[in-house]
Every structure is written in structure tokens, then in C-alpha cells.
Amino acid sequence: xxxxxxxxxxxxxxxxxxxxxxxxxxxxxxxxxxxxxxxxxxxxxxxxxxxxxxxxxxxxxxxxxxxxxxxxxxxxxxxxxxxxxxxxxxxxxxxxxxxxxxxxxxxxxxxxxxxxxxxxxxxxxxxxxxxxxxxxxxxxxxxxxxxxxxxxxxxxxxxxxxxxxxxxxxxxxxxxxxxxxxxxxxxxxxxxxxxxxxxxxxxxxxxxxxxxxxxxxxxxxxxxxxxxxxxxxxxxxxxxxxxxxxxxxxxxxxxxxxxxxxxxxxxxxxxxxxx
Numbered sequence: 001x002x003x004x005x006x007x008x009x010x011x012x013x014x015x016x017x018x019x020x021x022x023x024x025x026x027x028x029x030x031x032x033x034x035x036x037x038x039x040x041x042x043x044x045x046x047x048x049x050x051x052x053x054x055x056x057x058x059x060x061x062x063x064x065x066x067x068x069x070x071x072x073x074x075x076x077x078x079x080x081x082x083x084x085x086x087x088x089x090x091x092x093x094x095x096x097x098x099x100x101x102x103x104x105x106x107x108x109x110x111x112x113x114x115x116x117x118x119x120x121x122x123x124x125x126x127x128x129x130x131x132x133x134x135x136x137x138x139x140x141x142x143x144x145x146x147x148x149x150x151x152x153x154x155x156x157x158x159x160x161x162x163x164x165x166x167x168x169x170x171x172x173x174x175x176x177x178x179x180x181x182x183x184x185x186x187x188x189x190x191x192x193x194x195x196x197x198x199x200x201x202x203x204x205x206x207x208x209x210x211x212x213x214x215x216x217x218x219x220x221x222x223x224x225x226x227x228x229x230x231x232x233x234x235x236x237x238x239x240x241x242x243x244x245x246x247x248x249x250x251x252x253x254x255x256x257x258x259x260x261x262x263x264x265x266x267x268x269x270x271x272x273x274x275x
Contacts, residue, residue: 003182006196006270010120012193013016014206021262024072025254028081032257033250035083039064040252046263058109062172063089066098066180072264089180098179100186105172112164121159129153170197170204183247196270209264211255215273218251 012237025032046053064086071085089095117127133153173192183191197204225247229240 003184003192003271004273005177006192006199008272009203009269011132011202011206012015013200013206014203015210016205017207017265018210018258019271020070021258021265024075024081024261024264027075031081031083033163033253035068035081035086035212036253036256038083039086046178053216055106060101061106062176062179063087063095063098065172065176065263066092066095068260069177069180069264069267072261082239090142091130094179094183095226096187097184098176101175101179101189102188105168105192108168108171109165112161112168116160116164119163123156125153125156125162133157166208167194167197173263174266174270177263178271181267188274192271198266205268211259214255220257222248224252 043057046057067085067088067090070088070092071081074085075081089098092098120126120130129160130153171190171193174196175186175189178189178193179186181198182189222244226244229237229243233240
């Protein structure tokens, strides 16, 4: 693909990225579910082992993202989705730059955390206060957004962390895809991605808000569902738990798949001019 300087698009394109990305997902729903189940299981397993494996996972995850973007490109050509795309990018000619970008992600996360800690200190929030606030939060039977917002310490903590982590997340949505379809270096791709996010900040905000609304809607529906299931089957019903967990996993798999598919659409829209 021919890579251009990032385009500037209207804010409404944030919805179109999701809408168009859904085509790749709905074409092979079962395959996406299976692929994401394997990915989640592998991720949880590594996270449970040691912090070292967590760092390794962060480094290699862009390679996984790149492989799933390749799946979207192949779906466009009439091919089928399969679990093999989780490791497909290992055969890509630019795979080393994708891995180098993974190392940059670790650096960006550490830098974002340092800036967050510095700003929180300037706002008068200490790490000890955050720890105590989180401990109190865990003691509640039900954690809600209202509960977080009602705590000045937690509200500042969440807001400041989002301020510095969201740009990293937005750039990370684009860069691995940009690398796997180009011969750019990790630094070159990162610079272009930052330009793309900066030029289209309004579209990325709309994109993030829509996903947030999806999550809020799913939480609401699942809360209503579990209330109905408890009324029908009782508090400790295995059937109620299985139905709830099944729908919860389907929801998470769908949103995650949609995120990967829309990342490919964002790449095409901003760097190739295809919409």
C-alpha cells in the first residue's frame, strides 16, 4: 500500500470507523470469537506468571495487533479469518520494526506514568492517599462510576492517568497497522501516528466516546439481566452464573474484535485515503 501523510477528517468519521470495521467482524464472527478467546487466555496466563512476562507481552502485543490487521486486509480479498493471524505478522518483512515499536510502547507507558505522578503531586495527591482510596473502594460491595467520582482523590487519579494514557492508546491503535503495511521504521511510524491523532483529535474523541457508551450500555444491560436471572433461578444459581458469564464474554469479545477491525479502517482512512 502507498502510505501518505495523514489526512484530516471530520469528527463524524469516528463513528464511521466503527461502523465500517464491523463489516470485517460480522463476516467471520465465530472465527473472531475463537481467536480472541485464545488471545485472552494466553494473556491472562502470562499476566499470572510474573511481571517480566507482562513486560514481554506489552512488547509483542503490537505484533499481534499487526497480524489481526492483516486478517482484515485478507478478508477484503475474499479470504477467511483464522486463529493463525495471531502470529501472522512474524512473517512480515517489517516485523523487527513492529517489535521495536513494542519497546517504545513500554517507554511511553513509563513516561506517561511519571508525568501522571508528577501532576498528581502538584495537585496535592500523594501515592499513599491513592492506595488508601483504592482500598476503601475495594471494601464496597459494588464499585460504580458514581463512587469513583465522589472521591476527590480517585477522581483526580483517574482523570490525570487518562490524560496521559489516552494519547498513548490512540497512537497504539494506528502504529502497528501502519508498520505492517509499510517499510517505515518504528520511530517514523510513531511520528506519523502522533500527527494523525493530533490532526484528527475530534474524530478520535468521538471514536472513544462511542466505545465508552457501548461499554456503559453493556454494563447496564448485564446488571438488569443478572437481576432477572436471580429472580428466576435464585441467588446462587449455576445456570444464572453461566448465562451471565457467557453473555459477558460475548460482549467483551465483540467489542475487542471491533476495536481491532476499526483500527484497520482508521489506518486506511488516514494514511491511504480509502474510506
